[in-house]
Amino acid sequence: MRIFLCFIFISLLPCNSFSDEEEQSPLESLRETLLYGIESEIIEAVKNVRESREERLDEDIETLLEETVSVAVRSAVLDYFTALKYRGAEETALNLLEQTEVENAGLIIDLIKYLSEIKSDKVAEYLAEAIDEQNSRISLAAIKALGSSESQENGQLLLDRLQDEEYPDKLKPELILALGELAYKPALEELTKIAQNRDAERVWRMYACDSLGKIGDNESIQVFKDIFSEGNALLTIYAASALSNYSMSEVEDLLIQGLKNSNVRVRIAAARGLANKEATKAVKVLIYKARRDPQKLVKLQAIESLGQIGSTEAVDFLLELFSDKKQSPDVMETALCTLVDNHLNSSLSTIKEVIDREWPEKDQKTIELIGKKLSQTEHGGL
Structure with missing residues (x-):
């Protein structure tokens, strides 16, 4: 009987034995897991800290x-x-x-x-x-780290290994890229020799173009011109991308030639390279590409580049393109995003006109597209 009464008494007592755990804050729970959890729990806790930005x-x-x-x-x-x-x-x-x-x-x-x-x-x-x-x-990890170090003192070490015939060839493409990341000018001569050498490994030449572009010496422009004439599509892509690092007065004509290349990736790279306010000479050919290039990706890049150039002619064309019901959803969306991101003030009246036009329509995709983009945009006029 006493045991029974004792049991009844205990059962009536407040149960606080696990209250600490129940009241534990998420922060303390994570800290405990980091201190005492098993490996998989700790890794998950670190992931949770990262996602919650709990510094x-x-x-x-x-x-x-x-x-x-x-x-x-x-x-x-x-x-x-x-x-x-x-x-x-x-x-x-x-x-x-x-x-x-x-x-x-x-x-x-x-x-x-x-x-x-x-x-x-x-x-x-x-x-x-x-x-x-x-x-x-x-x-390879060490080479990449030296390239991203921003210390010119590391450049000579990388260049020495690039010129060392006994250093493993499989590591040299990373050396070439690292010299570009450092924009190490003393490497210009060696990188130019690689880019011009038609017998060199193609990936070496592509990476040399990339690095020459990052160094940005005007003497390298002739190297890129020669590669454009060579007719190697992959090399030309890298050369076109490298040209975007230069003043448009020096390279705009060459990039315009790239827009006429039969290789779609070269045209995309050239169009991307022209995404610069100075590239006003390229507006007409980019409008042509946005309207009539046989490849959609070239059209879309031309539209984005016109938005970056931002001349009156370029913006007027984009407004026309966006408001044209006959255009594909991809084209309309790219034109809208480019206008909102770069020229919202001058685009608001046209956007409102399109909303008014599309509002009664059964198909509300255009309205949804506009609403989604504007909801992501902070602007006093909205």
Whole structure:
């Protein structure tokens, strides 16, 4: 009987044994998971922190990076810190980089990416050695990091390896790109030789065009002209893209020639290269392309480029195109987006006219399209 009464008494007491867990805030719940969870739970918690942008846990995650023995957890943390450009874990990452064996190449690459993203000056010495690492995944990551370092001091190291006949050829395309990322002018002569060499690997020549464009020396324009004349479509695409880095007064005529190329990707690259306020000479040919090019992607790029040029003739054409019921939905949408993004004030009256015209129609796709775009736009006139 006493046992029974005791049971009844206990059952009547307030049950608080799990109240702490029930009242626990989401922040504390995440912190506990980071501290005590199993590997898969911790990785999911880091993902949740990233999605919720809960930066109050960054120091806890930094401690996790230092203390965990799980490579998967460290990679998840580094991916988060890289996206956030969180500088607080720099010393921890540098220490891990020195301690991690080459066999863990994936972790080394994640550490390099993180330190590169936060522009760590302290990783330069490690990278200078890592570009000669036998594991090509690590050496490629080091080359990319040196290229994105913004330090001209790293340029000569990259150029030396490019000119070294004993350095692995499979790594040289990345060296070529890295020199362009640095805009390293002393590499001009070597890059020009590669771009002009018809016997060189095509990917080397394409990347050399890309890097010459990023360096932006006017003497390279002749290289691009020669490639246009060569008739190699892939090379011409890279040359056309590179020309967008130059003053339109120097390259507009060449890009206009690119619009007439039989290869659709060359025409797209040329049209994209002309997306510049200075490219007023190209307006008429871009209007022609927007109206009559046989490939839709060329038409759409021509429309976008006209919006960027923004001359009266270009904007008037885009307004006409948008208000033309006979145009395809893709063309109307691209014209609308280009006008709203670049010339909303001068487009509002035409947009209202189209709304009034389409409002009674059964098919409301145009109204929906306009509503969606305008709802994403902040403007005093809306």
